Amino acid sequence: MEHNYLYLNIAEAIASQIRSGVLREGDKLPSVRMLCAEHEISMNTAKRVYLELETQALIESKPQSGYFVSNLYYDEIPLPQVSSPILLANNKEPKEIIRKVYSNMGNRDITLFSYSTLYDDFLPLAKMKKEIVAASRAMVHGGVEYDSVQGNINLRRMIAQRSITWGGSLKEDDIITTNGSMSAISLCMLALGKPGDTIAIESPCYPGIFQLAIDLGFKVIELPTDPVTGIKIDALREAVDHIDMCLLISNYNTPLGSCMPDENKKEIVELLDKHDIPLIEDDVYGDMYFGTQRPKCCKAFDKTGNVLCCSSVSKTLAPGYRVGWVSPGKYKNKIMHQKLVHLISTPPLMQEAVASFMKSGNYDKHLRKLRKDIYSNYQKYLNTIITSFPLGTKVNRPQGGLSLWIEFDPRVDAMDLYDLAIAEKISIAPGRMFTVQEQFQNSIRLCIGLPWSAEVEYKLKRVGELSKQLLHNE
Template structure:
């Protein structure tokens, strides 16, 4: 297709200049707008060009500064393969692995690389305490009575306002608050599916999603997923006749960290709408972008109300507050009914505190600093992995989010590595826990949400040493 041909041609030309040292490390590249003007291309095509170059570690994004030629040392590190799940509904849930990994949640004696969350140094705890006190005074009842079923009005207004950052045009009445994003997803599944239905998800995928689906009696169908661009659209086209629901983390999913290009999001929304298959979109990581712009959501391309957009502040602000929401489109009445049946209402005090933090501008200030720190963390983690892990180890190149996906040589068994690491009070997430099929046995996910320190660096180095030990023992 002409559009694809243009972006590939231009990306290859810039890559050639970098590899031949015409463009050298640290050189600043044109802005997105300048690239559009120079090559007479659209904004989406320009973004895709830089996305491709960044995926190959040839360029890097410096928040608030622009695009720069990166250290080519990174370019020699391979990227994990596109996943190849069997396109058949499956439910080989790794319950024992998940139980083992989550048994140490909250244990501060361990270095917890295993959970996709932010830790103390990245969270504005003292500011949020003040917001809760202020909210208790502001609310007529102090926050002790039931809120409306639809949720706190102030928060719904702020969510609708902020939707403009990802291409959304929402109103306060379009939104229903929930107890975190997983509660929103649960309500969507309950409202739209029934036991025996098949739900399509990414592969690998956050285990809480397929655990929930299986507990509700659904069959799970995993889709081939690229570590850079997300699910393969053609694979979804093949699967539409077999599925009843689809659930995707379109922006910086965990564990791969992939972000779907806009043309893929548009195509997926149109495809599922054509077949009347609801799309549940989990967008908890969308605000954690490393570049200059927040990516649009699938919901931005929804013309019929078929996309149910779910999100929360659990990955950006306050994991323990359990403040989430869903914009359910044409399924609003069904979602409201499920919320009434299963929760009645959601805690108004926490929602009011979050809404006030957003309205004050402090949330955006917090996000700007957080994104800078996470991007710095990503670079430090990647440097340490490159220098300490076995040669040939593959590492993803996320453009946002909290996850690093590591693919070892086939001889490095992730569960053996987990057992060795846990004995030294280091917790990692084995790849098998992100699938209901027999795959990713040589992969792990690491969270970059731990503030960088000498201890974190030493623990990463130790994981590398243990993986080299397993590789040596297999020979």
């Protein structure tokens, strides 16, 4: 009997050849019968291989002719530049831009490319509703009482078991539950810092992170960041004598989409540990990889407990569930104190439901389908951007996550583009909202969490047309 996922292995091998350029646009692939003979598989398995590649928009079928590599244009589009912020503490928070963009949150009359979240068919809503009902029946008093300060034991146990997927070996006692990943990050900042302290972050960076830091009275240093490999370690090394803590999204960060190589993660962990600088790691996108293997966390290289690893199900199940956690290492007592002071407890019902969903195997099943669907979405978004946006537009090529970072010609002002787009009920995220410095004025972030449709394609093309309009007006 053929292995259930044999077709995925064969599909990934062909996909790798396409991505690497071994197979190029227009190349004809073996017929279904030839694929059966080459790999000694059934006709049904061979068809599933090509269906998988079609779903990823890597190949296309032509009636009476067979299967061909799609027109992807990968070699023709440049990557965004490595960011080059000034290595000085800064706090020029773009409050008005952030307010404008987030004022549309939840408005389904607008096409929301601006928020890094999943929508509609990507979410297992029906299954989770059943889990919530079952949890309310199973829990004493229906889950209405306070839970322990550390959080739901079943959820902590499942998170500990799952830590092996990213190179960890956590125990349930190593974990504290929170109200989402930002809640975990907030508790870490409160526990580790005081007004006047300096925190180092990526550049560009998720605005909620530097907003929180500034509200707590911290100074912010942005580090140069590569769209493929993450922060430049030499810049971090230069900054260590001037910072009190560091916060990084090491896997598929938003908005740039970079993923640090393992050797970089190890070097960063050792560098910060040597200087006794705690590292807060946000791994909220780690499970959303496009390849065959989940990336490790910085926490996997932590030998002294100096890394506080935060995550949640907000990007994989639903943001509204507010189920998150932190593995705080040697700072556990400090985090527990902050949680008691600021939260007292976390709602046990949703945590129990998520724990049950994980234990049943349904979460992993959901993730397998989600990764495939998001990757297909990514391909369609990328192809549309390449064909519809101005010539010379730079686009990142993330290997996971939900963010596309687009860099236009310097003559395109992202705020002007935002104003034109929102007038047509399209919301984008201008690049300036991801920094506390005056940079990224000609960049935007687009989220790929909206399921592909004719309307999404039309609206995405309109963003490209509007950016061309701004160029022609110059």
